[in-house]
Amino acid sequence: MMKRILLGVICLSGWRIFSSCLLHQYHYVADPMNWTEAQTYCRETYTDLATIESTEEMNQLISKVSPSGLNSEVWIGLYKYIDWRWSDNYTGPGADYRNWRSGSPGNYLCGMSDTSTKQWWGWDCSSSYPFVCNNGTQKDPKFVYVSSAMSWTSAQKYCREKFTDLATVRSDAENQAMHAVALSAYPWFGLHIDPNSYWSDASNSLFRHWEGASLPVGSMSVVCGVAALQNSGKWKFFQCETRLPFVCYSVPPPPVKRQIVKLRIKRGGSSVDLNDPAVKADILKQLQVRLTEKRMSGVTLKWREQPDGKVFHKEEESSRRNKRKKSEL
Incomplete structure (x- = not known):
């Protein structure tokens, strides 16, 4: 047998x-380009502009750039649309009404009003102020003043739970009506910038490493992300046409196992x-x-x-x- x-x-x-834990491999490019040019270069040469998904990867990126001696900003794959919108997502007639004071909205993400001038400005969403809610409908708003000081996000949550939403203002008449009930000098209302940021490679990474709350808004429709190496690689936004060095990434191939x-x-x-x-x-x-x-x-x-x-x-x-x-x- x-x-x-x-x-x-x-x-x-x-x-x-x-393994989901495979790190990105980063590649520093010293040749200054604007963000769109850097994106094109990274996509043609590697995978894309740098996406960062953890503190470990952030440290890896810094280590990759450090030997060059650079101590300023580098482009990474982040970008953000400057899209002012209403908290209740109103997009009908009057949705684009604005009553900014001179020099506003500034570099912040949330809408605040000055009751003395009835004009608006952008402000740091994390600051605590009273606010104005809508207790009616989008077609027939009824403004309600809330004296409790809260951040913009907390005010939004409060208005949605107790009333309808933060106030949407679509005309001079509604602006007057909102200020008629506002008792504080600077109340929040429903205008804000889309809070979401996006990665060039469409990653859904939730890791964040922000330097601060401000944005170079001005008249721009989109801003682009940098890692500030002089500040532990903290992220912030620049004008996308700024010419800077940048960091690309590629993904290492997973290890191959051979067995006899x-x-x-x-x-x-x-x-x-x-x-x-x-x-x-x-x-x-x-x-x-x-x-x-x-x-x-x-x-x-x-x-x-x-x-x-x-x-x-x-x-x-x-x-x-x-x-x-x-x-x-």
């Missing part, structure tokens, strides 16, 4: 070990030659199907031939050959 048992050796390669497996096949009384190329190919095909059924993708199988050109040998022959090798040592 032992003469009918053959041994073969099969090689498994391309067995990739995937001995295969024992009981041939029984069959006269099939297991070393026949067609037979070996059929065995590999069947094994590949089994691996697919086990959800093991990306695995390549191939036979490993012995010095005599064969894959399979009778087990007793294999044992004698191994004994000869040991005696020769």
